[in-house]
Amino acid sequence: MEVLDLSLRDPFRIARHMPDRLATTVLLDVTAEGLSGVGEAFPVAYYGETAGTVRSVVPLLAAALESLGVPPGTIGEARTWLIRAAEVMDRAIGNNGAAKCGMDIALHDAVARSMDLPLHELLGTPTAVRPTDFSIGIDEPAVVAERASRMAHFPALKIKVGGPADLETLEAVRAVYGGPLRVDANTGWHPEAGLRLLPELERLGVELIEQPFRARAIAEMRWLQERSALPIVADESAVTIDDLPALVGAVAGVNVKLGKCGGVGPALRMIERARELGFKVFLGCMEETSLGIAAAAVLAGLVDWVDLDGNLLLADDPFVGLELDAQCRWRLPAAAGVGVRRVAHRHEGLFAAVDKSVDEMVDGTGSAG
Ligand SMILES: [Mg+2]
Incomplete structure (x- = not known):
């Protein structure tokens, strides 16, 4: 396992916490019986996970998976084996979606590579995918608008709200960007404030409203959805x-993320269940590298909206091999497995330089004192 602290291009603030400047993610390998794969676990403290919990939980998951044996030979058998692997992990420990996601991606990568298949071929998912939007964190309205104008080639922008100047921010973005806006309050609004904003959001061409209220405030979200022409x-x-049944009739859509539900297999089944229950589906991410984003991208042909931009927020993505086309759709890699490649220590020199300058500063202070 390897914990990476990756710099973000811009500070990324959402309603639930202060700006992030680093994204901490965990890479993990599985190797057994000729199988070899790599996965990514992006822990989010809101869901009770840190790099430390991932480090503790992954060995438990690996031990539980021992009972499964190696995957059998056909595509159908391999898919069934991967579903059973996810079930084994769920029985071994509750929650810990990111840790399970890391293992699940690594297993999918390993199985697909052993069969010399790209992941989307193993899963049978469509290569025609929807374009991704680009997400912009909470900041001064002029700063958000400047970032929006830089990213105006994206067919939609996701604007984080729940800060002190939401309406001003959206007005400033609308002045520089003509496409659909998706707003995400990350639990940050109060119901009355959300209701007051509704006509303004419609006027400004907002396409959807994500998680206006607290996670458990499902009755309040139902109350707002009943008053909103926009999907919540x-x-x-x-x-x-397991969270889907309680949301039926309360919200129009759900955001499925590999890191919440436990990986590419669980996300695929969550998307299918959400469809059966009549939800629109948004496919989202954390600030994963191209590894985690490529694993999610194989599902981007199954959903209504795609927000797979975590790797684009990173200043130094350690993987290559995942590219956007001119319409901002991910091209699913043709290589076997997840299909991305690690860049060998690209940022080591930069970190060394930063450490040196900090040392010099400390030395300077010391000699002055
Ligand atoms: Mg969100």
Whole structure:
């Protein structure tokens, strides 16, 4: 296992916490019986996970998976084996979606590579995918608008709200960007404030409203959805497939993320269940590298809206091999497995330089004192 602290291009603030400047993610390998795969676990403290919990939980998951043996030979048998692997992990420990996601991606990568298949071929998912939007964190309205104008080639923007100047921010973005806006309050609004904003959001061409209220405030979200022409999408309220039934009739859509529900297999089944229950589906992410984003991208042909931009927020993505086309759709890699490649220590020199300058500063202070 390897814990990476990756710099973000811009500070990323959402309603639930102060700006992030680093994204901490965990890479893990599985190797057994000729199988070899790599996965990514992006822990989010809101869901009770840290790099430390991932480090503790992954060995438990690996031990539980020992009972499964190696995957059998056909595509159908391999898919069944991967579903059973996810079930084994769920029985071994509750929650810990990111840790399970890391293992699940690594297993999918390993199985697909052993069969010399790209992941989307193993899963049978469509290569025609929807374009991704680009997310912009909470900041001064002029700063958000400047970032929006830089990213105006994206067919939709996701604007984080729940800060002190939401309406001003959206007005400033609308002045520089003509496409659809998706707003995500990350639990940050109070019901009355959300209701007051509704006509303004419609006027400004907002396409959907994500998680306006607290995760458990499902009755309040239902109350707002009944008054809103715009779809309300549950994210923090829709962690795993088990959360879906309680949301029926309360919200129009759900945001499915590999890191919440336990990986690419559980996300695929959550999308299918959400469809059966009549939800619109948003496919989202954390600030994963291209590894985690490529694993999610194989599902981007199955959903209504795609927000797979975590790797684009990173200043130094350690993987290559995942590219956007001119319409901002991910091209699913043709290589076997997840299909991305690690860049060998690209940022080591930079970190060394930063450490040196800090040392010099400390030395300077010391000699002055
Ligand atoms: Mg969200």
